[in-house]
Structure formats: structure tokens, C-alpha cells
Amino acid sequence: MLNYKPLEHEKEKASNGYLMSVMAVMAGLPLPIVNLLATFLFFILNRRATPFVKWHCTQALVSQLTIFIMNSAALTWTIKAFTGSTPFTDKYFAYIIVVLVFNVAEVVVNISAAIRVRKGATVRWWFWAALADMLVRKPASPYHAQ
Amino acid sequence: MKKLLFQFTILAVVFAGAWYALSQLPWSKWLHASSFNKKRQEKLGELFIKTHRLDKKEITNDSVVYIINSLKNNICMANHIDTGNIKVYVFRDEQVNAFALPGGSIVVNSALISFCDSPDMLAGVIAHEIGHIQNGHISKRMAKEVGLSILMMFGGENMGLLKELLRSVTSGKFDRSQESEADQSAVYYLDKTNINPAPLADFFEKMGKTYGNMPGMLEWVNTHPNAKERTSMVRKLAKKKTYRTALPVGEWAYLHSYNY
Numbered sequence: 001m002l003n004y005k006p007l008e009h010e011k012e013k014a015s016n017g018y019l020m021s022v023m024a025v026m027a028g029l030p031l032p033i034v035n036l037l038a039t040f041l042f043f044i045l046n047r048r049a050t051p052f053v054k055w056h057c058t059q060a061l062v063s064q065l066t067i068f069i070m071n072s073a074a075l076t077w078t079i080k081a082f083t084g085s086t087p088f089t090d091k092y093f094a095y096i097i098v099v100l101v102f103n104v105a106e107v108v109v110n111i112s113a114a115i116r117v118r119k120g121a122t123v124r125w126w127f128w129a130a131l132a133d134m135l136v137r138k139p140a141s142p143y144h145a146q
Numbered sequence: 147m148k149k150l151l152f153q154f155t156i157l158a159v160v161f162a163g164a165w166y167a168l169s170q171l172p173w174s175k176w177l178h179a180s181s182f183n184k185k186r187q188e189k190l191g192e193l194f195i196k197t198h199r200l201d202k203k204e205i206t207n208d209s210v211v212y213i214i215n216s217l218k219n220n221i222c223m224a225n226h227i228d229t230g231n232i233k234v235y236v237f238r239d240e241q242v243n244a245f246a247l248p249g250g251s252i253v254v255n256s257a258l259i260s261f262c263d264s265p266d267m268l269a270g271v272i273a274h275e276i277g278h279i280q281n282g283h284i285s286k287r288m289a290k291e292v293g294l295s296i297l298m299m300f301g302g303e304n305m306g307l308l309k310e311l312l313r314s315v316t317s318g319k320f321d322r323s324q325e326s327e328a329d330q331s332a333v334y335y336l337d338k339t340n341i342n343p344a345p346l347a348d349f350f351e352k353m354g355k356t357y358g359n360m361p362g363m364l365e366w367v368n369t370h371p372n373a374k375e376r377t378s379m380v381r382k383l384a385k386k387k388t389y390r391t392a393l394p395v396g397e398w399a400y401l402h403s404y405n406y
Contacts, residue, residue: 084187084248084285091165093173098165127153134150 006052006120013049014056015118017042021060022110036068051136056117059125059132060110066128067106074099184249187285191249195235198253205236205256205406213401214254214272217265217392221273224339232279234272238406242353246275248284256406262349265393265401269339270332270346277331283324329376333383342389347380 006014017039024038043061046053074096080086113123173179198204205211214234222229232250239255246252252275254268262268278284320328329346336343354373393401 082186085282088174088177088179089169090171090173091169093177093179094165094168094171097168098161101164102161127150127157130150130153134147 006050010050010052011118011120013046013053015114017046017053017057017060018110018114018117021064022107022114024064036064039064055132055136056113056123058136059123059128060113062131062135063106063110063125063128067103070099070102188249191247191251194247195251195253198237202237202239205238205404207404209400210236210404213393213397216397217269218252218272218276220392221269221276221335221339221341225276225335227276227280232276242357244271244275246278246284250279252276252279259401259404260406261352262402263352264345265391265398266336266342266345266389267349268401269341269392270336270343270349273332273335273339273341274328274346276335277328278320278324281324281327281331283320283328286324287320325376326379329380330383333380337385339392340390341392343380343384347377347384350376350380 020042021039024036039061043057046057049057077086077092077095081088081092086092109125113125116123214236218232218234219229221227222232232252234252234254236254236256236259240257241255242257242261244252244254244258252272254272258271259268262271332346333343336346350373354377391398
């Protein structure tokens with residue numbers, strides 16, 4: 001994979017996968033399901049794309065899935081706290097801050113990935129890249145081809 | 147796979163570590179979160195009452211308000227519940243109903259007062275609503291309303307949404323376990339106040355007989371435990387002893403025969 005030379009249209013599509021993720025995080029902040037659905041839709045549309053594009057869309061999708069889980073828990077907790085079902089605790093505020101940091105980090109690394117992938121660079125994130133390797137079947141993954 | 151698990155563990159440790167470290171700081175104290183929640187609940191309750199006033203006429207007759215409040219105050223004081231935390235409003239409404247609102251307000255419909263055969267029966271229904279408030283059922287139910295989150299987070303006092311929420315609150319959609327818990331609390335509160343809890347069982351029986359087969363009451367029947375079940379449970383819990391009447395005869399006669 002590290003030696004794989006993607007074509008111009010592949011770089012563009014793979015880069016768009018990350019941009020889609022950024023847009024989805026921003027649009028989906030109040031309702032977490034929005035960002036997961038948007039990224040999933042993009043993933044589905046590109047499921048027949050080249051291994052390079054497919055792999056990057058998968059990496060963007062699995063990272064979104066993590067954010068989706070965190071944001072869903074944050075939203076549920078917030079609703080419960082606002083309605084008085086559970087009290088506002090130090091743990092709650094700490095969780096919200098950590099989730100916000102993860103969301104901001106997600107936006108930053110997605111923008112960075114979109115730029116770097118557009119230039120044809122290899123972008124492999126901690127944990128999510130390994131997960132994407134596992135999910136994209138070996139013959140289809142450019143990373144496994146090496 | 148090993149690498150994946152290792153990386154996941156590191157990520158989880160970073161997340162949990164950051165969360166734990168940050169939760170050691172007194173955020174709720176800095177942000178005055180405890181008073182915020184109480185005020186928010188009260189404001190929401192007031193907003194409900196304001197919206198309800200647009201559709202229904204509030205009964206503001208001093209004597210009616212005084213009698214209803216004395217009933218509520220007696221139950222609260224005997225059970226060490228702050229009387230100022232619970233407000234009772236009477237509205238002209240043909241539906242036999244009473245419901246609790248966020249912030250500790252109770253709305254009693256005029257038809258309920260007319261429907262009750264005795265002040266003990268009415269006291270039983272009010273004690274049941276106090277049970278919902280004291281057991282935190284209102285906020286638990288509110289949490290289930292997704293619309294509320296939008297209302298609160300975006301701060302809009304959208305009337306349509308508010309009315310929809312109000313409709314949901316007034317429909318009495320507590321789950322069966324919450325209804326049973328409120329019944330048990332009511333029996334306890336009434337006994338402590340020296341009011342006979344048995345008429346609450348009579349109330350359920352009368353409700354079941356009068357409205358049990360009506361299609362419009364299907365929702366009430368579905369969300370509330372079986373009237374027979376509730377009647378027998380309340381009767382079982384009620385002690386065989388001599389109780390005082392919930393209201394003096396004159397006051398009950400005034401309240402019951404008032405032209406709502």
C-alpha cells in the first residue's frame with residue numbers, strides 16, 4: 001500500500017470521503033445519527049469504487065462510528081440532565097468536555113486527511129486504520145496488497 | 147487482531163483517563179448546576195400552566211383554591227414534604243383527571259372534583275400525584291420525550307411543540323410500574339396524614355366501571371395497571387383503623403357543589 005500510486009480521481013474521491021466526514025460531524029452535532037448516516041451513505045455509494053477509495057471511506061466510517069457512540073451517550077445524558085431525570089454531575093461535565101475534544105480532533109484530523117489524501121499521501125489513523133484493514137477484505141485492500 | 151486490540155485498549159485508556167481526571171474538578175459547583183436544574187424544572191412547569199390557560203379556564207375562586215391547598219398542605223406536612231414545592235391548580239375541564247407537572251405542580255380538573263364521592267377520594271388522587279412528583283416520575287418521563295431536548299437545547303418556546311408536549315404530559319402516560327409506585331406512596335402518605343386510603347381504591351373501581359369500556363379511555367386503560375389490580379393492591383395496603391375525614395363537611399360540600 002505504501003507504494004501504491006493512486007490515480008487522480010481516486011485521490012479526489014478518497015479525499016471527499018474525509019470531507020464528507022467533516023461536514024457530517026458539523027451537521028450532526030445536535031443529532032449524532034446524522035453524521036453516521038451521511039458517512040455511511042458516502043461509504044455505500046463508493047462500495048464498488050477502487051480499493052484505495054473504499055479503504056479510505058471505511059477508515060472515515062469507522063472513526064465516525066466511534067464519534068457516533070460517544071455523541072449518542074452525550075446526547076442521552078444531556079437530555080436526562082436537562083429534564084431532571086439525573087443530576088448534573090462533575091462526571092457529566094467531564095464527559096462532555098472529553099467528547100467535545102474528540103469531536104474537534106475528529107474535524108481537524110479529517111481536514112488534514114482530506115488534504116493529504118488529495119495529494120496522494122498515505123493516511124493511517126491509530127486504531128481505525130487497523131480496523132479498516134480488517135473490514136476491507138484482503139484482495140480488495142490496497143494496504144494488504146503489499 | 148492483536149495490534150487492533152492493543153490500539154483499542156490504549157485509546158480506551160486515554161478516553162477513560164481523561165474523563166476520570168477531568169471529573170475530579172468541581173464543574174457542577176463552578177457552573178452552579180444544582181440550582182440551574184431546579185429552576186429549569188420550575189420554569190418549564192410555569193410554561194405548561196401558561197399554555198394550559200390558553201385552552202382551559204383556571205378556577206381562581208379563593209375558597210376553592212384555599213380548600214384544595216389545605217388538602218395538599220395537610221398531606222405534605224404530615225409527610226415532611228415542603229408545601230412550597232408543590233402547587234395545585236384547578237382548571238375547568240370535563241375530563242376526569244389530575245396530573246403532575248415538572249417543577250412540582252399538580253393540575254386538578256373540575257370534573258375530577260365532581261366525580262369524587264368524598265374528600266378522602268380526592269385526597270387519594272392528590273396523594274397519588276404527589277407520589278409521582280416525589281418519586282421523580284415526571285422528569286423520568288420527560289427524559290423520554292425527544293422533542294423536549296430540542297426545545298431545551300435550542301431555547302425556542304415553540305408553542306406547537308409545547309402543546310404537543312403538554313398533550314403527552316396530560317395524557318398520563320406513566321408506565322405501569324410508576325403508577326403502582328405512586329399508588330403505594332399515596333397509601334403511605336394518606337395513612338401518615340390519618341386519611342383513609344380505601345376511598346382511593348373506590349376511585350379506581352369507579353373509574354374502571356364508568357370508563358373502562360369507553361374507546362376514548364383505551365389509552366388510560368393500556369398505560370395504567372388494571373383497575374381491579376390497583377383496587378385490590380390499595381385495599382391490601384390500607385390499614386383497618388379509624389381515620390379522620392380529609393376535609394370538614396362544609397368545605398367539601400362547597401368544593402363539590404361549586405359551579406365550575
